[in-house]
Amino acid sequence: MGDKANAHPGAAGRATAADHPASVRNVVLVGHSGSGKTTLVEALALTAGAVNRAGRVEDGGTVSDYDEIEHRQHRSVQLSLVPVEWDGIKVNLLDTPGYADFVGELRAGLRAADAALFVVSASDGVDGSTRMVWEECAAVGMPRAIVVTHLESARADYEEMTRICAEAFGGDDPDAVIPLYLPLHGPQAPDGHAPVTGLIGLLSQQLFDYASGERKEADPGEEQLPQIEEARNRLIEGIISESEDETLMDRYLGGEQIDVKTLIEDLERAVARGVFHPVLAAAPATDGARQGLGTVELLELITRGFPTPLERAAPSVTTVDGKPRELRLCDPDGPLVAEVVKTASDPYVGRVSLVRVFSGTLRPDETVHVSGHGLEDRGHEDHDVDERIGALSAPFGKQQRTLSHCIAGDLACVAKLSRAETGDTLSAKDDPLLMEPWQMPDPLLPLAIQAHSKADEDKLSLGLSRLVAEDPTMRLEQNQATHQVVLWCLGEAHADVALERLRSRYGVQVDVVPHRVSLRETFANKSAGRGRHVKQSGGHGQYAICEIEVEPLPGGSGIEFVDKVVGGAVPRQFIPSVEKGVRAQAAKGVAAGHPLVDVRVTLRDGKAHSVDSSDAAFQTAGALALREAAADTRIHLLEPVAEVSVLVGDDYVGAVMSDLSGRRGRVLGTEQTSGGRTLIKAEVPEIEIGRYAVDLRSLSHGTARFNRSYARHEPMPAQIAERIREEAREAS
Structure with missing residues (x-):
């Protein structure tokens, strides 16, 4: 890294099927929207020789050509794979959306990758959501490096940004986040801005000048040596402090000059172990240039410093009936275990699944077992089926380059998996296995459609x-209570993409309607009612009279029916009919059309006719009696109340608690957690938090998370209840 004089003209090219896990690197790019991830992927593809100088592949598209929605919205909305080759190593670059609504695609990228490249804009800095993803990677020990982009901006300050990165990502050890290179500035422009035209390698003490569009090496000038020496000493100390060689620090402090080869080897091992996080810089190639600034250095870091799939333990694997199964690390000859990390629909070939193989070797046209993932509550049914897969391919823009196989550690696109969904496990049909699913965020923004x-x-x-x-x-x-079809999404942009895909991909036009919560009704006081259903119109008549008493019960009691008829006033065979009529009317509601709950209905008296009484007549009488009882008393409208837990940075606690109070919420308590965050627990009416996923993100600058669960129904304030009743009357 940084010690090679030139790019390797014979080492670059398009990626093909890998033959051994050691020759694969899986890297996910992480960063906020607009940080330059997709542009960086295209720059790396250009330097690797996978695209031409215009950034085009053979079909005239770019490496990021995939989803027409992305082009219309000018932002990434899904995970995309761009495989390139460098130094005989296949590098799978996983480009993820930076917008919070598509964090599911980010999670899939993290699952498929073995290392993460955090892309930070020199003009925008590090946002809170990027810090949170860094902490997630740190928790599982994923190796990470940082790339600073947008160096061409007049506001860009590489040195200041490396300090910010050390502060944001270093935690208790800021010396573990150190730049490998310093910027090489060109002549100063009239506005005072000196553009970055190259890099200074701190270990090699060489200049790498990209001003001509080709990477050229030179020796530093005398005026640059003091700056290099100070930054180089700090880098060496950081590398040595993370070295596995415990004698190295003593030798260094004793005045010994540690040779560059040893330092680079220690650096690569520390990066692969996830304990050292180098900072690099990169920029896209200018018009006509063959290489973007810093792209060679970045490819060297990826191929030499990032771990191979052999160094990553696979997620937990069980048999389909839950028995643990031990697998050797990334063995191409082991039992087949692969995972669908992304599912997409192609208008020409149908469903296409992006698959990461963790064990064994996947081959086209073989029959595999597809195991479901247990997300039935989200509309994903569990399933265990055998399917014959189609061709294997490596995506590149709109092209699909055919692969002969996909070994453990590699990724490929699989055609014709009609039953497999994102998160499903592929295994041998005679040895079905199931991988532990990765954590997915809970969608909390409702979108009611028709x-x-x-x-x-x-x-x-x-x-x-x-x-x-x-x-x-x-x-x-x-929703059976409101009779609505509801898509729960992560945010407004997520919802917009869902509607657009329904329209453009599946030819379904839908209308968005107001989302309704499941309201209930109950009696405020004890009441009585008489139901009289008597009709004589010639022939067989209808005759049923019943008298009931209704009293409120504690929340959660449902409907109780009690028979206290004496003397056979209502024949025994018709008492169930009265109950059936009461329950049917309760399901329809007695005031605003919402189900009646938490009451005891007591049948006290009634009358019957020996010829004209019937089951249907007493059902009608029971319903009439309940309606009359409701008309003589006050009916409470009950609204669902949710238990809400909000994890928010300490800086935003006051604003969040004030906002919850404004939503008629009751804050139950707060609890300090690690990382300068507070957990707020509250109870809030569900009608007040329909858009809370959007509002909380705005309130906390994208740094807060929340979850919700149903607690109970409780009476709604009178003025709000009256407004809802009025709306119901106008709609009827």
Whole structure:
């Protein structure tokens, strides 16, 4: 890293199927929206020789050509794979969306990768959500490096940004986040800005000048040596402090000059172990240039410093009935275990699954076992089926380059897996296995939809099932209480993409309607009612009279029916009929059309006719009696209340608690957690938190998280209840 004079003209090219896990690197790019991840991927592909100088592949597209929605919205909305080759190593670059609504795609990228490249804009800095992802990677020991982009900006300050990165990512050990290179500035422009035209390698003490569009090496000038020496000494001390050779620090402090080869080897081992995080700089190639600034250095770091798949333990694996199964690390000859990390639909080849192979070797046209992932609550049914897969390929823009196989540690696209969904496990049909699923964020923004026309209604069910098969962060709910179809999303942008995919990909036009919460009704006081259903119109008549008493019960009691008829006033065979009528009317509601709950209905008296009484007549009488009892008393409208837990940075605690109070919430308590965060627990009416996923993100600058769960129903304030009743009357 940094000690090679030139790029390797014979080492670059397009990636093919890997023959051994040691020749694979899986790298996920992480960073906020607009930090330059996709531009960096294209620059790396250009330097590796996978695209031409115009950044185009053979079909005329770019490496990022994949989803038309991304082009319209000018942002990445899904995980994309760009495989390139450098120095005989296949590098799978996993480009993830930076927008918080698509964190599910980021999670999938982290699952498929063995190392992470954090992309930070020199003009924008490090945001809170990027810090949170860094902490997640640190918790599992994933190796990480940092790339500073947008150096061409007039506000860019590389030295200041490396300090910010050390502060944001270093935690208790800021010396573990240190730049490997210093910027080489060109002539100063009239506005005073001196553009970065190259890099100064601190270990090699060489200049790497990209001003001509080709990487050229030179010796530093005398005026640069003091700056280099100070930064170099700090870097060497950081490397030695993380060295596995405990004698190295004593030798260094004793005045021994540690040779560059030893330092580079120790650096590479520390990066691979996830304890040292180098900072680099990169910029896309200028017009006509063959290499972007810093791209050679970055490819060297990836191929020499980042770990191979052999160094990563696979997620837990069990048999389909839950028995633990031990696997050798990334063995191409072991039992087949692969995971679908992304599902997409192609208009020409149908469903395409991006698969990471953790054990064994996947080959085209073989039959595999597909094991479900246990997300039935999100509309993803469990399943265990055998499927014959189609061709294997490596994506590159809109192209799919055919692969002969995919070994353990590598990634490939698989065609014709019609039943497999994101998160599913592929294994041998005679040895079915199941991988532990990765953590997915809970979708908390409801989107109620209905078909736009009868033609759309016929296609809606299939379109929705395909949509949620692609995206496990989306939950499909058929709400029986409100009779609404609800897509639960992560945010507004996530919802917009879902609607656009329904329209453009599956030909389904839907209308968004106001989301309704499941309200209930109950009696405020004791009341009585008489139901009289008597009709004589010739022939067989109808005769049923019943008298009931209704009293409120504690929350959660449901409907109780008590028979206290004496003397046979209501024949025994018709008492169940009265109960059936009461319960049917309770389900319809007695005031605003919401189900009646938490009451005891006591049948006190009644009358019957020996000929004209019937089951249907007493059902009608029971319903009438309940309605009359409701008319003579006050009816409480009950709203669902949610238990809400908000994890937020200490700086935003006051604002969040004030906001919860404004939503009629009751704060139950707070609890300090690690990382300068506070956990706030509260109870909030669900009607007040329909858009809380969006509002909390704005309130906390994207750094807060929350979850919610149903607690109970409780009476709604009178003025709000009256407004809802008025709306119900106007709608009827």
